[in-house]
Amino acid sequence: MFNISNRFQYAANQALSSAIIISTFVIIASIAQLVVNNAWSLDTTSISNIKTQTSLKKSFNYGSLNRKPKENSRIQFDLVTDLRPLFNWNTKQVFVYLTAEYPGKKDGSSNKVTYWDKIIQSKDDAVLDLSRMKSKYSVWDVEESFREREAVLRLEWNIQPWIGPLLFGSTTANSTFTFAKIKEAKTP
């Protein structure tokens, strides 16, 4: 009755069910802790002093096809935030990203782009105070031009856990800017 394969099966079953119970507990407890810390309504963020700049690029890597000049946008911003409430014992990393959302040409169409992001791996690095930070990415649109539309900037976050579901949220801060006009080449 109790041969090696039986014993092995019994041990494996026991290990599997214990692992499932422990991880369920970890997931529920860590999410409860985030709720207690008001993770989904962080109001310690401010995005300010936004400057924008638009230029023309001709490379495929900047959204151009057939070397047709393509509008690329960059911004500069000040950012203050405290993301410490997002860290607990089931947080492997926090991915923060600064997004800009702006309408498209037709009703119901919309665009959202990332200007800047950062991976934060420890609670000690979770307080950010950046001034005159330059955008990490050069952004182009699906359309030809940004047409001086207005965009809303938001700081959003994604918690990567050690185990369990990926969690997403946004800080309450938002800030608007208008895409800059292209600098006209000076006529000689």
Add this chain to the structure above:
Amino acid sequence: MKIRQQLFQFLNLAFVLSSAFMAWKSLAVITNSKSPIVVVLSGSMEPAFQRGDILFLWNRDKMTNVGDVVVYEIAGKSIPIVHRVLREHHNAQGKQLLLTKGDNNAVDDLGLYAKRMQYLDQKKDTIGTVKGYLPKVGYVTILLTENVYFRFGLLGLMGLSSLFSKE
């Protein structure tokens, strides 16, 4: 009597295999994804995902958000890629274009797409969005596919145990 026992064992094995297959396929139907559980094969999303981590996918979202991690497959290239959405553009009809980037890569994925392809089509190209994460467990499959000694060792062990086991 002996042959009856062997047939029974064979039936048992077939039952195990078919129920595993059914479970996998019903998971695929529930999540609407052709491969609802994937193992990370590259380090392009480190430190979030390492090689061998298991990801659970869901493919019933109408729209994908910026910041979501999606798994996509370009027609003609067989390897699925797990990367984060950097930009999204959608219209009222629900057509959505995505640009992706790996957290650990310096540049976006334009170089990984097909020639002259500038965006992913959310409906056509993505297999699913990553919803859940289990560390390390999938490393067994990497060992099985990449390590010859492990594969044949495991096969040999299974063969030996079936030879010596008596129910």
